[in-house]
Amino acid sequence: MLNLPVRKLHGPGPSPVSDSVLRALATPCIGHMDPEFMRIMNEVRAMLQQVFRTENEMTLACSGTGSAGAEMLMDNLIEPGDVCLIGINGVFGGRLAEKARRAGGIVHTMEAPWGYVFDQDAIIDKINELKPTLAAFVHAETSTGAHQPFDRLASSVHKHGGLLVMDCVTSLSGLPVEIDKWEIDAAYSGTQKCLSCPPGLSPVTLSDRAMHKAKNRKSPVNSWYLDLGLVGNYWSGNRAYHHTAPVNMNYALHEALTIVLDEGLENRFARHRRVHEKLKAGLLEQGFSYASDPEHSLPMLNLVNIPEGIENEGAMRRHLLDEFNLEIGGGLGKLAGKCWRVGLMGHGAYEENVDDILYAFSQTLAAQA
Numbered sequence: 001m002l003n004l005p006v007r008k009l010h011g012p013g014p015s016p017v018s019d020s021v022l023r024a025l026a027t028p029c030i031g032h033m034d035p036e037f038m039r040i041m042n043e044v045r046a047m048l049q050q051v052f053r054t055e056n057e058m059t060l061a062c063s064g065t066g067s068a069g070a071e072m073l074m075d076n077l078i079e080p081g082d083v084c085l086i087g088i089n090g091v092f093g094g095r096l097a098e099k100a101r102r103a104g105g106i107v108h109t110m111e112a113p114w115g116y117v118f119d120q121d122a123i124i125d126k127i128n129e130l131k132p133t134l135a136a137f138v139h140a141e142t143s144t145g146a147h148q149p150f151d152r153l154a155s156s157v158h159k160h161g162g163l164l165v166m167d168c169v170t171s172l173s174g175l176p177v178e179i180d181k182w183e184i185d186a187a188y189s190g191t192q193k194c195l196s197c198p199p200g201l202s203p204v205t206l207s208d209r210a211m212h213k214a215k216n217r218k219s220p221v222n223s224w225y226l227d228l229g230l231v232g233n234y235w236s237g238n239r240a241y242h243h244t245a246p247v248n249m250n251y252a253l254h255e256a257l258t259i260v261l262d263e264g265l266e267n268r269f270a271r272h273r274r275v276h277e278k279l280k281a282g283l284l285e286q287g288f289s290y291a292s293d294p295e296h297s298l299p300m301l302n303l304v305n306i307p308e309g310i311e312n313e314g315a316m317r318r319h320l321l322d323e324f325n326l327e328i329g330g331g332l333g334k335l336a337g338k339c340w341r342v343g344l345m346g347h348g349a350y351e352e353n354v355d356d357i358l359y360a361f362s363q364t365l366a367a368q369a
């Protein structure tokens with residue numbers, strides 16, 4: 001048997017997984033065409049609709065991690081030559097732009113300083129200028145801790161016949177994600193952030209408007225594996241075999257979603273907010289400062305500047321891991337070596353987690369001094 005330390009997962013994901021989700025994962029595998037598995041898929045879809053706050057029929061758990069969901073949307077919704085607008089204020093926006101390019105899009109980007117968000121009026125102006133067929137932004141930039149407002153963008157995109165796409169990998173079930181209210185056409189998430197499920201599935205949802213575009217493509221989708229026409233047929237439609245569903249991962253997601261809905265989304269958002277405030281107060285007391293825009297900081301991902309005088313931040317993170325079993329994230333991309341990312345996601349967002357983090361930090365800082 002594997003013998004691994006029990007880590008406290010407070011980086012950018014994966015997040016801690018509760019025992020009942022682990023038990024669900026260990027439930028005996030059944031066939032992916034078994035009527036009992038079809039029932040589980042239907043329940044997963046119904047729960048995802050609640051968590052996304054949507055009535056979209058095309059709501060499913062794409063096989064693969066969050067990046068697979070992003071590719072599913074880019075590959076299906078972009079045809080060669082389509083004008084796309086992508087917001088880049090961190091690593092994940094950059095990846096989205098690259099995926100859109102690979103799907104054949106003519107990609108225009110908007111950039112904001114890392115840790116900051118786009119003013120919605122500036123986005124709307126850009127949309128009116130470019131009239132993109134697809135505009136995509138990251139709701140919760142896990143590389144920078146920035147929380148992008150999304151509520152006012154849809155009408156400008158729709159006015160020109162375009163689609164509005166949202167990366168809600170880190171926000172889903174930790175912050176309000178209002179697919180129908182904000183008229184988001186397509187969104188993707190991941191299981192290992194605030195849903196607190198192991199990595200392996202990417203919840204996605206698409207509006208009828210988005211599905212209309214996907215179904216009326218002139219060219220076939222480049223990716224056979226992520227072709228929504230084929231995958232959608234398995235998730236609803238005629239249940240035709242396409243690829244073998246990751247059966248046990250769907251059990252785990254089923255349990256994770258059950259936990260989320262039992263708690264209630266509003267309670268869960270409030271808990272993330274409350275626990276973030278506690279961590280923030282403690283970190284400021286220890287001499288850390290926040291590196292993200294205070295007006296638009298994420299509760300589940302805290303981007304902090306490494307205090308002056310710390311020479312080797314990598315060694316400190318290693319110390320946290322070795323001595324306290326605590327995993328936090330280093331800076332990503334241009335923030336590497338400058339910032340730390342402290343995650344409080346899902347099952348890892350409780351007051352006692354904050355106590356553990358602050359204790360380990362204080363001990364490690366003292367050992368450094």
Ligand SMILES: *Cc1c(COP(=O)(O)O)cnc(C)c1O
Pocket residue numbers: 013065066067068092138140141142143167168169170190193199
């Ligand atoms: C984690 C993450 C992704 C990528 O998900 P993977 O599961 O690593 O493929 C995309 N976008 C954001 C905002 C993320 O936090």
